[in-house]
Amino acid sequence: METTNKTAIHGGEWLIRESNPADTFIAEDFNEEQRMVMDMCAQFLDADILPVIDRIDKMETGLMPSLLEKAGEQGLLSTSFPEQYGGLGKDFITSTIVNEGLGGGHSFSVAVAAHTGIGSLPILYFGTEEQKQKYIPKLASGEWKGAYGLTEPNSGSDALGAKTTAKLSDDGKYYILNGQKCWITNGGFADVYTVFAKIDGDKFTGFIVERGFEGFTQGPEEHKMGIKGSSTVQLYFQDCKVPVENVLGEIGRGHIIAFNILNIGRLKLCAAALGGSKRAATISVQYAKTREQFKLPIAKFGAIRHKLAEMAIRMWVAESALYRTSNWIDHKEQELAADGKSFAEALLGAAEEYAIECAMLKVYGSEVLDYVVDEGVQIHGGNGFSDEYIISKAYRDSRINRIYEGTNEINRLLSVDMVLKRAMKGKLDLMGPAMAVQKELMSIPDFGSEDDAPFAKERKYIANFKKAILVVAGAAVQKLMMQLDKEQEVLMNIADMAIETFNAESALLRTMKLAEKGDAALQTDIMQTYLYDAADRINKAGKDALNSFAEGDELRMMHIGLKRFTKVDPFNAKDARRRICDRLLADNGYHL
Numbered sequence: 001m002e003t004t005n006k007t008a009i010h011g012g013e014w015l016i017r018e019s020n021p022a023d024t025f026i027a028e029d030f031n032e033e034q035r036m037v038m039d040m041c042a043q044f045l046d047a048d049i050l051p052v053i054d055r056i057d058k059m060e061t062g063l064m065p066s067l068l069e070k071a072g073e074q075g076l077l078s079t080s081f082p083e084q085y086g087g088l089g090k091d092f093i094t095s096t097i098v099n100e101g102l103g104g105g106h107s108f109s110v111a112v113a114a115h116t117g118i119g120s121l122p123i124l125y126f127g128t129e130e131q132k133q134k135y136i137p138k139l140a141s142g143e144w145k146g147a148y149g150l151t152e153p154n155s156g157s158d159a160l161g162a163k164t165t166a167k168l169s170d171d172g173k174y175y176i177l178n179g180q181k182c183w184i185t186n187g188g189f190a191d192v193y194t195v196f197a198k199i200d201g202d203k204f205t206g207f208i209v210e211r212g213f214e215g216f217t218q219g220p221e222e223h224k225m226g227i228k229g230s231s232t233v234q235l236y237f238q239d240c241k242v243p244v245e246n247v248l249g250e251i252g253r254g255h256i257i258a259f260n261i262l263n264i265g266r267l268k269l270c271a272a273a274l275g276g277s278k279r280a281a282t283i284s285v286q287y288a289k290t291r292e293q294f295k296l297p298i299a300k301f302g303a304i305r306h307k308l309a310e311m312a313i314r315m316w317v318a319e320s321a322l323y324r325t326s327n328w329i330d331h332k333e334q335e336l337a338a339d340g341k342s343f344a345e346a347l348l349g350a351a352e353e354y355a356i357e358c359a360m361l362k363v364y365g366s367e368v369l370d371y372v373v374d375e376g377v378q379i380h381g382g383n384g385f386s387d388e389y390i391i392s393k394a395y396r397d398s399r400i401n402r403i404y405e406g407t408n409e410i411n412r413l414l415s416v417d418m419v420l421k422r423a424m425k426g427k428l429d430l431m432g433p434a435m436a437v438q439k440e441l442m443s444i445p446d447f448g449s450e451d452d453a454p455f456a457k458e459r460k461y462i463a464n465f466k467k468a469i470l471v472v473a474g475a476a477v478q479k480l481m482m483q484l485d486k487e488q489e490v491l492m493n494i495a496d497m498a499i500e501t502f503n504a505e506s507a508l509l510r511t512m513k514l515a516e517k518g519d520a521a522l523q524t525d526i527m528q529t530y531l532y533d534a535a536d537r538i539n540k541a542g543k544d545a546l547n548s549f550a551e552g553d554e555l556r557m558m559h560i561g562l563k564r565f566t567k568v569d570p571f572n573a574k575d576a577r578r579r580i581c582d583r584l585l586a587d588n589g590y591h592l
Contacts, residue, residue, distance in 0.1 A: 008332065011353045011354045011355060011422070012418070012419045015466055015469065015498070016428075016429065016433045016466070018459075019505065020509075021510075021512040021513040022513065024506075024509040024510065024513060026323060026324070027319050027320075028510075033094070034094055037079075038097050038100070038101045040101070041097075041098060041100075041275075044071065045104055048071075049105045049108045050105070052067075053229075053390070056106070057229040057393070058228075058229075059228070059229060059231070064107075064111055064189065064229065064230075067108060068142045069141075069142040071102075071142060072141045073141075077112070077116050077139075077140060078140035079095045079098045080092065080094075080095035080116075081136060082343055085124070085133070085137050085140060086136065086137035086141060087136075092326055092333060093327060093330050096267065096268065096271045096322070096323070097271075099113060099268040099272050099275070100272065100274050100275040100322075101275055102275065103271060103273060103274060103276045104275045104276050104279035106393060106397050107227045107230040107397065108229070109275070110185060110397075111185070111186055114146070114147065114148065115139070115145055115146050115147075117261070117265050118146075118148035118194070118261055118265055119145065119146025119186060119190065119194070121261050122148070122257050123135050123136060123146075123192070123208060124136055125257075125261070125347070126248055126344065127249075131246075138191075139192065144191040145191055145192070146190055147186040147187050147190035147192070148185070148261075149181035149194065149195040149196065149235050150162070151181060151182055151183050152179070152181055153182050162196055162197070162198060162204070163179055164177060164179025164180065164181065164195070164196070164197040164237060165178050165197055165198055165199075165201065166205065166207065166242070168244070169241070172244065174241040174244065175199065175241075175242045175244060175246075175247065176241060177195070177209075177215070177239075177240040178237055178240070179197060179237050180234055180235060180236050181195065181235040182234045182235075183404075184218075184232065184233055184234065185232055186230075187231055187232065187233035188232075190211065191210065192210055193211075193235065194206055194207070194209075194248060194257070195207050195208075195209045195235070195237075196254045196257075197237075202252075203252035204252065204253075204254040205248075205249075205250075205252060205253070206247070206248035206258075207248055208246040209237075209242055210246075213240055213241060214241045215237060215238050215239045215240030215241055216235070216237055216240045217235075218233045218234065219236065220233065221233055224400075226393075226395075226396030226400060227397050228396075260348045262405060262406060263351040263354075263358045264347070264358070265405045266358040266359055267322070267358040267361050269362050269365060269405045270318065270361035270362055270364065270365030271326075272365075273365040273369040273401055274318050274319055274322060274365055276369050276373075277311070277318075278315060278590045280369070280372050281308070281315060281376070281589070282588075283376065283390060283391055283394075284308065284372075284376040284379045285308055285584050285585065285589050286588060287380055287391075288304050288308060288585075291380075302574075304379055305577065305581040306581075308584055309577035309578070309581040310371075310375070311375060311376075311590070313529055314372070315368060316592055317507045317526070317527075317530050318361075318364055318368045320506040320509070320510040321357075321360075321503050321506040322365070324509070324510075325361060329350045331350075332349070332353050334346075336349045355414075356418045359406070359418070360411070360495075360498065360499045360502055362406065362411050363408045363411050363495075364499055366408060367402065369398045369401060370399070373391065373394045373395040373398045376391045377392065377395050409492070413488060413492065413495070416473075416491045416495050416498070417485070417491070430470070433466075433470055434470045437470045437471055437474070437561075438474065441557065445564060455508065455511070455512050458508050458528070461504070461535065462504055462505045462508055462531075464564070464565040465500070465504060465505075465566065468542055469494065469538075472497065472542045472545050472546060473494050475549075475550060476490050476494065476545060479550065480549055487548070489544075489545075493544050494541070496537070497542055500534040500537050500538050501534070503534070504530060510523065510527075511524055511526075511527040522580065522592070525577075526576075526592075529571070529573050529580075532571040532573055533573070535567070536566070538566050539562060539566035542562045542566070543562065546558050
């Protein structure tokens with residue numbers, strides 16, 4: 001494996017290249033303006049959202065739209081929109097910070113993410129100049145609210161299986177839409193909708209539909225498990241007349257809009273989930289300090305301390321991977337813009353380059369939040385099951401994140417599929433490294449002298465985790481070949497190995513960078529605990545995959561190789577977690 005200098009790592013390429021801490025962007029690198037933006041988001045939630053959270057959940061008429069307008073007045077809706085359309089024109093990292101900063105707002109977080117993301121970006125990136133001038137300034141300010149109509153009752157993950165139709169009117173002035181959409185966030189109050197339908201039964205196309213268009217109606221609000229304050233309705237199109245000038249993008253190319261918008265949405269969902277996790281963890285820390293049992297605060301008990309520390313570990317690791325990737329996208333966007341690409345082409349191209357990482361972030365971020373709120377309820381005990389405690393709301397609200405923006409199962413499958421497709425197209429050289437690992441497996445292990453450079457042991461762990469992935473993925477491709485896409489269990493195993501390894505490397509790079517600047521003892525505890533646990537998880541996923549398609553001597557050999565590449569030294573994770581928990585208690589929450 002080679003070490004990068006300032007050469008950018010392409011999407012998926014971290015698997016076969018070693019990264020440099022100096023080139024890795026971390027949350028501690030936020031500039032003063034970015035820290036102010038994060039603080040502004042926190043203040044907005046504390047002052048304007050959380051005091052009325054129960055009213056939001058009761059869907060008080062007009063409340064959510066008014067809160068979106070208030071966020072618009074503070075510039076929180078238009079961070080990434082160009083100034084020419086009324087936006088602030090900030091960089092991708094800053095817009096990610098806004099998503100994280102507002103992520104602890106329960107149903108409001110969903111409404112704002114849908115509005116600024118899928119509700120506005122399709123028009124911003126794919127609209128004509130006239131469409132952008134008409135809609136984006138009003139969406140940026142919050143005067144108009146946006147929504148997105150893709151899912152149908154019988155087409156969820158299979159978005160292209162949509163049944164909604166569009167037919168050109170006899171006078172050629174309108175497309176006549178017929179069909180329905182479901183699970184439409186902000187659908188009950190939005191002014192502008194991006195809707196997908198098939199022209200002549202096969203040309204999947206995007207349309208801009210305004211509230212009030214003839215033949216366009218909506219159903220009643222859905223009753224949901226969580227995010228109860230988020231408007232979710234069905235949309236109905238009965239001979240709905242959409243002017244031909246409201247076709248979005250090219251006819252028959254609607255899938256380009258749908259799938260590209262999702263890449264950005266997946267990363268932003270990870271950011272929002274991280275913001276929600278931090279708030280839920282802080283609530284749990286404060287409860288554990290004040291709740292007494294057996295005449296002691298429960299924060300004194302090892303079982304509770306383990307839970308609090310594990311929350312911190314997973315959040316810190318997610319944050320490391322999130323901002324590492326955000327910076328890659330930001331740099332790629334600048335590079336493409338410098339090459340003459342338009343604003344939309346630059347950002348969409350950058351997001352597509354790192355679509356693999358966006359899919360992995362979506363999976364991990366949503367599962368971190370689920371872990372944090374689940375253990376948060378457990379720490380609260382019986383009180384956690386009561387609506388009087390906000391942790392119960394956080395628990396219910398969390399569950400949707402593993403479903404929308406592509407289910408976590410779909411995202412796991414996609415991440416591996418994209419890596420393999422890039423390899424087949426020659427964009428990612430997996431063959432060379434995979435053959436090198438096969439050759440290494442046949443050789444005697446190197447028991448050479450230990451490298452005494454800082455974090456040398458951990459760097460070797462990461463390099464070996466990558467080899468473990470190449471062993472399993474390479475064997476799966478060779479054995480299963482064209483049948484691999486039907487072996488979803490194997491693909492899911494490989495995806496889990498990749499997610500663990502990307503996270504572990506991101507945590508290590510962040511720790512190394514911080515250690516170069518000063519004391520990083522606590523971060524080292526977090527990183528080492530994660531790596532120690534990740535090794536076992538990677539080994540388990542690898543064994544499950546190999547056991548499903550190999551046998552005999554071949555299987556035994558690969559098991560030996562997998563064990564070699566997932567071997568780590570003994571580590572006292574209990575004491576490390578106790579030190580991490582002590583920091584949380586001293587800070588009265590998660591403030592790492």
